[in-house]
Amino acid sequence: MAGSALASKLPPFTLLDEPLLSFSSSDSSQVDVHPLRGLLNYGPYSKGSFGGYTASVRIATVGPDSAFKRRGALMKSLRNVHQPGDRTEYVPPYPGFEALFRVKLEAAPAAAHIKWPDSLGQLPGAGDPQARLFRAMDAALRRLEALRNEFDVVLVHFPDAWLPVTRTQDFDAHDALKALGAKYNIPTQVLNDRVFTFPYKASLAWRLATALYVKAAGTPWKLAPLRGVPEDTAYIGLAYALRGDQRDAHYVTCCSQVFDMDGGGMQFVAFEARDPVADLAEARRNPFLTRDDMRAVLSRSLELYQGRNAGNLPKRLVIHKTTAFKQEEIEGAFDALAGVPDIECVEVSAASCWRGVWLLPTGRSKPLSKAAAYPVPRGTMVVRSGNSALIWVAGNAPGVSNTGNYYQGKKSIPKPLNLVRHAGRGALELMAHEALALTKMDWNNDALYDPVPVSIRYSQRLARTIANVPDLPGNVYPYRLFM
Structure with a gap:
């Protein structure tokens, strides 16, 4: 019995450090694990360059006529100071847009404010409301x-009364707007009625102000260098969308590219796969590309990297996707990346059945331990095999709290990501630490982390848009157009 019990034990866990964020391109001391605290103390990463590009972020608006003044009042509120009313252990005071980002927030000229009728039925043209x-x-x-x-970002307001039309089984106004924004190269920020009555003004201001700054081409923070990550490392996230007639369905592969380890250079590639899907049921369960299609999409991605890096190839390339890599996908990747010395294909699965409980010593002989009041620490890693590991990206993060503990969301027992390396080499701790760091690079909210790395998050977002807007051209897009 003792032998079988020992054989079933997992290896010892490892606690990975909370990745640091950088808030300056010239001062390596301007770092913090907390995104909002870092912004408050140091200002945004692009503070040295953004102000020279523009003295203000100018906001255009589109929406029903009756809410025009409410939209204006909302923008004015972002200039004011707000004290946190929720998550007070995490959210710092909001100092006002100009104090935070070192540029003004202004309304665009009158011609850039478009007023729709209050009723969808009053919109011009024929056809159904959609x-x-x-x-x-x-x-x-x-x-x-x-x-x-005359403007930098467009606020588009969809009132709640329009919800039966703006989100249906066949139409999603948000995704349609993002596709149109990509067509015209115009970044958009969608509003619903909740923003006008949301009681926690500091949280709302942090989220909305940061999103507007990013969509105006600002950079709030980047990742500080991770120990052990080679220079000239690049990341590509793959997500798949099916579109076309069910009898002749094709994938569209979406690459969300975090070109550098600091999180810079994110662009989307919307790639139309050439080979039809042979088994639709299998494709929905475990989507994958043929060798030729994988070679084509990664070759295009590599060209983008070289275009941003004076023609140089990365020395190491990590490819993330949420399902297992088929052998022909791996072969296609190595075909396309023959000039890259180090290639890793990593499956990042959030569908894990594992759970963990953090135990504390009782100081008594029986029982020896008791469950802690907070979950396992964020960054807890457990090796499962020679090529797989569990990493808790959700968990207790005391380093960002002013009270000692912080569990984002405060609900349920967190489950880890299951990382499986299908090709490549290197320490599993490094693979896990990179995934942990990339969960901090979603600039579209005020959270400490996302449930998955940004390489996965944004590729999934574009895949969803493509699925809902089939005529979006296969092209290269700045990611801020889809935020």
Whole structure:
């Protein structure tokens, strides 16, 4: 019995350090594990360059006429100081947009504010409400395109009364708007009615202000160097969408690229796979590409990297996707990346059945331990095999709290990501630490981390948009257009 019990034991766990964020391109001491605290103390990463590019972030608006003043009041509120009312152990005081980002927040000229009728039925044109709304969005962005030098970001307000039309089984106004924004190269910020009544003004201001700054081409933070990560490492995240007739379905592969270890250079590649899907049921369960398609999409991704890096190849390339790599995908990757010395294909699965409980000593002989009041620490890693490991990206993060403990969301027992390396080599701790770090690079919220690395998060976002907007061209897009 003792032998079988020992054989079933997992290896000892490892606690990985919370990755640091950098808030300066010239001062390596301006780092913090907490994104909002770092912004408050040091300002944004691009503070030295963004102010020279523009003295202000200018906001255009689109939405129902009756809420025009409410939209203006919301933008004015971002200039003010707000004290936190929720998550007070994590959220610092919001100091106002200009104090935080070192540029002003201003309304665009009057011509850049488009007022829709309050009723969808009053929108011009024929057809069903979805068709009318789509044409209204297209007309608004086309009109704003002619004023492109007068604004930086467009707020688009979909009132809750329009919800039966804006989100249906066959139409998603949010995704349609993002696709139109990509077409016109206009970043958009969607609003619903909740923002006007949300009681926690500091949290709302942190989220909305950071999103607007990023969509105006600012950089709030980057990743500080991770110990052990080779220079010239690049990351590619793959997500798949099916589109086309069910009898002749094709994948569209979406690459969310975090070109550098510091999180810079994210661009999307929307790639139309050439080979039809042979088994639709298998494709939905475990989507994959043929060798030729994988070679083609990664070759295109590599060209983008070289375009940003004076023609140089990365020395190490890590490819993330949420399902297992088929052998022909691995072969296609190595075909395309023959000039890259170190290639890793890593499956990042959030569908883990594992759970963990953090135990503390009782100081008594029986029982020896007791469950802690907080979950396992974020960054806990357990090796499962020679090529797989569990990493808790959700968990207790006391380093970002002013009270000693912090569990984001405060609900349920967190489950780990299951990382499986299908090709490549190196320490599993490094593979896990990179995944942990990349969960901190979603600039579209005020959270400490996302449930999955940004390489996965944004590729999934574009895949969803493509699935809902089938005529979005296969192209290269700045990721901020889809935030």
